[in-house]
Structures are given as C-alpha cells and as structure tokens.
Amino acid sequence: MAKLELQNLNKTYTSKIIPVKDVSLTVDDNEFLTLLGPSGCGKSTTLRMIAGLEEPTRGRIFLGDEDITFKQPGDRNMAMVFQSYALYPHMSVYENLASGLKLKKTPRTEIEQRVTEVSKLLGLEELLQRKPGQLSGGQRQRVAVGRALVRRAQVYLLDEPLSNLDALLRERVRADIKQIFAAQKAPVVYVTHDQTEAMTLSTKVAVLNDGLIQQLDPPERIYNQPANLFVAGFVGSPQMNLLTLPCKGRSAILGDANILLPDIPTVPPEIILGIRPENVRIAQPDDRQVIQGQVYLVENLGMHNLVSVRVATAETEPLTIRALLPPEQKWNNEEIRLALPPQNIHWFDVKSGDALK
Structure with missing residues (x-):
C-alpha cells in the first residue's frame, strides 16, 4: 500500500523559465x-521530478511516510512507461521484460514467474522470442507496459504512452491500460495532452497550465463544473461556447434575450457566459429565453452536425454560438431559434476568469 504526495513542488531553470511553479497533490x-494540459504546462517536468529524473528547486515528494525528494531513481520503487517505448532493440520481448529484474539481481525462478504472469495478462505469450523490430506499435507499447508491471512497483508513471499510436489502436490500448492498472491497485500518474484519455482513464484529473494546477477533481466534475475559463475552454470537444456579454440589471444581454444572472453580490459591467454545444438546443414554443440567429456554417460530425450560428448584438460584434444538432436538417443560411437551458449555463468573471458559483 502506498500514497504519493507532492508538496509545493517547483522547478526553476532561470528567472524566465519556470515550468513548474507550485504543484501540490x-x-x-x-x-x-492524469496530469492534463497543453505543451509547456509543466506536466512532464512534474512526472520527471516524481521519477527522480529531475531534482525540484523547491518542495517535497513523499512516498508513504518517506521523503524521497532527492533519492536516486533506482531507489524509489517506481516504474515508468515512456512515450518512445524505450525497448532494447537487440533483446527479445522476454529479455526486455526481464531486464529490470536482472539488474536488481532478482532470482531466476522469480523472474520467470513474473514474466509469465505479465505476458499472459498482456497477451504476449506468443511474442516472447521476437525482437522489438518484429512487433507492431501496439505490441511494443504492451511490452513497455509489461516491463513496468513486472517490477511490482509502489507507483506507476506513464508519460504520454499512446501518442505514437494511430487513432484506432490508441482506443484499443487505452482500454487495455484501464483494465490492467485497475487490477494493480497501486497509485498511477499518467501524463497526456489528450483530454479523451484523461476523461476515460482517470479517477482524478489535474488540469495544469503555466506550471500551476487549475483544477484537481474527478473527470465528471472537471467537465461539468470547470473552475475557470482555462479549464472550460481546454476540456471538451467541441469547445465550450464562451461569450462575453454586457449586463443590465440582473441580466446578461444576448441578442434580444435577457438571461438571468446567478445570485452574485455585485453585478459587473460584463460577464462571460459558457455553455457546451451539446447543451444548446432548438427552441420550443414554451421556452422563455430564445436566441434568434442565422446559420453560417454546418460541419457534419456523423452522429451530429456542429452548427455555427451568428447572433446579432446591439453593443458588440455578432457573436457565434456553436450547437450539436441532429443531422436530419441542413440549416444552411437559415434563421434559427436556439434555447440555452439555465441549468447548463456556466458563468465566469471577466477579470479573473474564475467560475461564479
């Protein structure tokens, strides 16, 4: 049983290059x-500090009750899966799986037992005598995962392990990884910029930007209750509609509609309304708040059309609302009436970008 804890982790290279500013989790x-975020947000540097491949400038790393901040990588009882597979090309699959155990002088009978167990788990029994050059990308990735699993580590670290796979194979291996690590019951830290991987694999997601955690929550909360504008805009495909609207009284003005504001102490001059395209729908006769606009772009996504609608406003340039709508109708250049269900609307402060509760 293990618990991994990061306390105020910081990595500073120069006064202008600070990939990790303050990370605690x-x-x-x-x-x-899953550490999720765009390139340069600090997620891989954080993982490398956990693994011992980088020393933190400030902060502490604990595994259980032990401070491992400055321990060597080989002394941390962690196993890492790299983006590039990092397999030995001259060794067979069996030798690649066993290599880490041999370095630790594990008895031969135990090595055979562990390799046999892991190869059965990952479906590698028929491939044990092949070299990495004779394997497909998905098979190489399973060998890389297997080499980590034979370690029976206290913590597993995965650095974008699926990024070199094509889309179809990525789905298959992603499902394998979810089942494999659910059975291990050890802490797993997974780095990716792919939100689909983060949402499907994780029990918790840390969204990073500019070296700081923007939100740390279960995936469904990250999606349904984003903490700020960055999380709202980064998580979700198609991206959330984010509209800067003027306020009047207790309402935000969008086209001809007055949209009731949340119960906030002071009404600002402007506010940002967020709503996901799948929550925008065609207005019904009994809808009170109806947005009138004109369709100017329809993108066929198969199960849905992504429809972009221009809404005329009195005080600003026309705003665009994107809606996922059924594909039966084309809607090209037509007038359309949309409804924004109040329970699906998110509100954000213009200055801070924080969500307004």
Whole structure:
C-alpha cells in the first residue's frame, strides 16, 4: 500500500523559465491521476521530478511516510512507461521484460514467474522470442507496459504512452491500460495532452497550465463544473461556447434575450457566459429565453452536425454560438431559434476568469 504526495513542488531553470511553479497533490492506492494540459504546462517536468529524473528547486515528494525528494531513481520503487517505448532493440520481448529484474539481481525462478504472469495478462505469450523490430506499435507499447508491471512497483508513471499510436489502436490500448492498472491497485500518474484519455482513464484529473494546477477533481466534475475559463475552454470537444456579454440589471444581454444572472453580490459591467454545444438546443414554443440567429456554417460530425450560428448584438460584434444538432436538417443560411437551458449555463468573471458559483 502506498500514497504519493507532492508538496509545493517547483522547478526553476532561470528567472524566465519556470515550468513548474507550485504543484501540490496526493495520489492514493487505487487512484489513477492524469496530469492534463497543453505543451509547456509543466506536466512532464512534474512526472520527471516524481521519477527522480529531475531534482525540484523547491518542495517535497513523499512516498508513504518517506521523503524521497532527492533519492536516486533506482531507489524509489517506481516504474515508468515512456512515450518512445524505450525497448532494447537487440533483446527479445522476454529479455526486455526481464531486464529490470536482472539488474536488481532478482532470482531466476522469480523472474520467470513474473514474466509469465505479465505476458499472459498482456497477451504476449506468443511474442516472447521476437525482437522489438518484429512487433507492431501496439505490441511494443504492451511490452513497455509489461516491463513496468513486472517490477511490482509502489507507483506507476506513464508519460504520454499512446501518442505514437494511430487513432484506432490508441482506443484499443487505452482500454487495455484501464483494465490492467485497475487490477494493480497501486497509485498511477499518467501524463497526456489528450483530454479523451484523461476523461476515460482517470479517477482524478489535474488540469495544469503555466506550471500551476487549475483544477484537481474527478473527470465528471472537471467537465461539468470547470473552475475557470482555462479549464472550460481546454476540456471538451467541441469547445465550450464562451461569450462575453454586457449586463443590465440582473441580466446578461444576448441578442434580444435577457438571461438571468446567478445570485452574485455585485453585478459587473460584463460577464462571460459558457455553455457546451451539446447543451444548446432548438427552441420550443414554451421556452422563455430564445436566441434568434442565422446559420453560417454546418460541419457534419456523423452522429451530429456542429452548427455555427451568428447572433446579432446591439453593443458588440455578432457573436457565434456553436450547437450539436441532429443531422436530419441542413440549416444552411437559415434563421434559427436556439434555447440555452439555465441549468447548463456556466458563468465566469471577466477579470479573473474564475467560475461564479
């Protein structure tokens, strides 16, 4: 049983290059934590500090009750899966799986037992005598995961392990990884910029930007209750509609509609309304708040059309609302009436970008 804890972790290279500014989080047994964010947000640097491949400038890393901040990578009882697979090309699959155990002078009978167990789990029994050059991308990735699993580590670290796979294979291996690590019951830290991987694999997601955690929550809360504009805009495809609207009285003005504001102490001059395209729908006769606009772009996504609608406003340039609508109708250049269900609307402060509760 293990618990990984990061306390105020910071990595500073120069006064202008600070990839990780202040990261604190805890990963317990049975938890799969994903560090999610765009390139340069600090997620891989954080993972490398956990693994011992980088030394933090400030902060502490604990595994259980032990401070491992400055321990060597080989002394941390962690296993890492790299983006590039990092397999030895001259060794067979069996030798690649066993290599880490041999370095630790594990008895031969135990090595055979562990390799046999892991190869059965990952479906590698028929491939044990092949070299990496004779394997497909998905098979190489399973070998890389297997090499981590034979370690029976206290913590597993995965650095964008699916990024080199094509889309179809990525789905298949993603499902395998979810089942495999659910059975291990050890803390897992997974790095990706792919929100689909984060949402489907994780029990918790830490959304990072500019070296700071923007939100740390279960995936459904990240999606349904974004903490700020960055999380709202980064998580979700198609991206959330984010509209800057003028306020009048207790309402925000969008086209001809007055949209009731949340119960906030002071009404600002402007506010940002957020709503996901799948929550925008065609207005019904009994809808009180109806947005009138004109369709100017229709993108066929198969199960849905992504319809972009221009809404005329009195004080600003026309605003665009994107809606996922059924594909039966084309809507090209037509007038359309949309409804924004109040329970699906998110509100954000213009200055801070924080969500208004």
